[in-house]
Amino acid sequence: MRQINASIDVDRRLAPQDLAGSKVHAAMLARQGIISKEDESGIQQGLDQIASEITEGRFSFDEALEDIHMHVEARLTELIGPAAGRLHTARSRNDQVALDFRLWVREACDRAAAGLEALQRALLIRAEEAADALMPGYTHLQSAQPVTFGHHLMAYVEMFGRDAGRLRDARRRMNECPLGAAALAGTSFPIDRHATAAALGFDRPTANSMDSVASRDFALEALAAGAIAATHLSRLAEEIVLWVSPGFGFITLSDAFTTGSSIMPQKRNPDAAELVRAKAGRLLGSFAQLVLVMKGLPLTYGKDMQEDKATTFEAFDALDLSLAAMTGMVTDLRLRRDVMAMAAASGFSTATDMADWLVRVLGLPFREAHHLTGRAVARAEAHGLTLQDLPLAELQAVDPRITEDLRTVLDPRHSAASRSSYGGTSPAQVRRQVEAWKARLA
Numbered sequence: 001m002r003q004i005n006a007s008i009d010v011d012r013r014l015a016p017q018d019l020a021g022s023k024v025h026a027a028m029l030a031r032q033g034i035i036s037k038e039d040e041s042g043i044q045q046g047l048d049q050i051a052s053e054i055t056e057g058r059f060s061f062d063e064a065l066e067d068i069h070m071h072v073e074a075r076l077t078e079l080i081g082p083a084a085g086r087l088h089t090a091r092s093r094n095d096q097v098a099l100d101f102r103l104w105v106r107e108a109c110d111r112a113a114a115g116l117e118a119l120q121r122a123l124l125i126r127a128e129e130a131a132d133a134l135m136p137g138y139t140h141l142q143s144a145q146p147v148t149f150g151h152h153l154m155a156y157v158e159m160f161g162r163d164a165g166r167l168r169d170a171r172r173r174m175n176e177c178p179l180g181a182a183a184l185a186g187t188s189f190p191i192d193r194h195a196t197a198a199a200l201g202f203d204r205p206t207a208n209s210m211d212s213v214a215s216r217d218f219a220l221e222a223l224a225a226g227a228i229a230a231t232h233l234s235r236l237a238e239e240i241v242l243w244v245s246p247g248f249g250f251i252t253l254s255d256a257f258t259t260g261s262s263i264m265p266q267k268r269n270p271d272a273a274e275l276v277r278a279k280a281g282r283l284l285g286s287f288a289q290l291v292l293v294m295k296g297l298p299l300t301y302g303k304d305m306q307e308d309k310a311t312t313f314e315a316f317d318a319l320d321l322s323l324a325a326m327t328g329m330v331t332d333l334r335l336r337r338d339v340m341a342m343a344a345a346s347g348f349s350t351a352t353d354m355a356d357w358l359v360r361v362l363g364l365p366f367r368e369a370h371h372l373t374g375r376a377v378a379r380a381e382a383h384g385l386t387l388q389d390l391p392l393a394e395l396q397a398v399d400p401r402i403t404e405d406l407r408t409v410l411d412p413r414h415s416a417a418s419r420s421s422y423g424g425t426s427p428a429q430v431r432r433q434v435e436a437w438k439a440r441l442a
Ligand code: ARG
Pocket: 007, 011, 067, 093, 094, 097, 301, 303, 305, 306, 307
């Protein structure tokens, strides 16, 4: 029973939140005349001492005392005697843990949103440098049209911006204080829930005492937002793995973010990227774990809910670490512009530009232009040439009205620069996106 019941190994991480909540609760009890001023000051001093014992590693944890709430109360009793017992007036461990956990998740959301913004800043620096660096844009992982590396990175800036937004939305919704719900029904003491809510930085107290102790959707929402962010991180991580692989060779990572092989001396493995790619599984797993704990639970509190913390802590630890590692890799990576530009020119990546030229200059319907371009691609393939290197005679065999002017648009650099529609890949558009995000993040 002791082993299955104890949660101290996990919820000791809630000590700062637990102490903050208790201090605010004690102050309110005294202001409302529920406990005396003397008892309150004893409680405050005791709680401060416990806080320093914990930060200095002098506090002793014992499984027999079950959880962090019991630990603090037991130590407070040792320190100040029976007055310690007055702290728990008009409070239950049910609203206490709901408060502590909410405070923790709120901080975790803030931390993750700040981590996402730091990553966005790192991406912006690289995107600005590489606003005109050509690379192949892919669909189906096949070269589709030339894009710029800056544009590719800015796609992630958009994704991480929405991720941070989801965490901020979740934070806004969770920012109601459950303290004072007591066990589940509220309390007969004349407490001031608005005061404790305000003192702890909440917008207001929760409106229903049963909901307050029974709900963990604030954590689910944060985990869901975190899982989506981790999914985006894993996509970028996967691209880094591809880009550093010899088959692509688009970028290099320094020894700071790679490891050698114990047997193959030539290897530089992108372990950090691979681990970020994998950690998305933890985030999604944590969401699944908690949603399954909550599913079908009758109101209000059930000890099942004690399982909410380990999984949430683990998830946000993984997210924090992934964000730090990704920010490090983005700053560390070096572009091989020549290799990328060569790849951007291969795979008939400017075929669409040829079709567009036939539409614009010869006035052909796009479908027909598409068909003629296909024939030009077939001729180039047969000769082992790129479209750009195909002799004029070969192009004119497809349509005699084609002139040397076509060759300009077959240049990948021209192709990328021409995609200057709003949100397009042209270096000018990329620089505009970068400036807009710099202003948003300032
Ligand atoms: N350790 C418990 C938890 O994490 C605290 C709440 C205990 N409440 C109770 N009624 N047993 O959920």
